[in-house]
Amino acid sequence: MNTELLKKLESRCEEVGDCLEWQGHISATGSPRIYHDSRVQSARKLMLQAHGKPSEVPLKHKLVCTCENHRCVNADHIAIVPLAKFVRERLVANTNHQIRAAKIAKARRKSAKLTADDVAAIRASDEADHILAERYGVSRSYVSGIQARTKWRDHSVSPWAGMGAR
Ligand SMILES: [Zn+2]
Structure with a gap:
């Protein structure tokens, strides 16, 4: 010392x-x-x-x-x-970052394709998921995710909507 x-x-x-x-x-x-x-x-x-x-x-x-x-x-x-x-750790860190960024970008693109009306229509429909997937240009798993409500949340709807104007 x-x-x-x-x-x-x-x-x-x-x-x-x-x-x-x-x-x-x-x-x-x-x-x-x-x-x-x-x-x-x-x-x-x-x-x-x-x-x-x-x-x-x-x-x-x-x-x-x-x-x-x-x-x-x-x-x-x-x-x-x-x-x-x-070098290896840096590569892993960078790669993980890139993979995550790519996943986020992909998820954004997917949900950007659909409007709230599309999502409501998909959820209300009893057509087969491959037909809906084709119509809206998304994957079948994405359609079933929307129907199961694990995919696509409408962030534009305020929790206060319908409670009267302030
Ligand atoms: Zn330090």
Whole structure:
């Protein structure tokens, strides 16, 4: 534990939740920097050193901020991980995000096709779902979802509708 270094680093931080946000210089690549021992250094590495933790980044490893707060230099939020693991986790996170965004966009497109009147007609109809699906340009499962009321909610109808004007 290097108390003097720790004090110097912490004097340039602001506590935000359990993060320590760096108020000093941030490099063009987004890394907190500090002038220490006659040279500009990584504030995160120095923070690890100040806590007596290993700060050397081995070959094919990367220093990452586990809290994803890019200004954070809290030693507990810094990890040195194998590059392969980092890349894989990033890919998974990005892919999950893309899949979710695509699903949301698809769901929006589907419900945008139908008006409240269409939905009322589908719910009232006793025709086969494949006939309704064809007529309204949606899938059979979507038609049965509408009829089972698990799909398509009319957000335009206010819960106060029909209770008289205010
Ligand atoms: Zn943090």
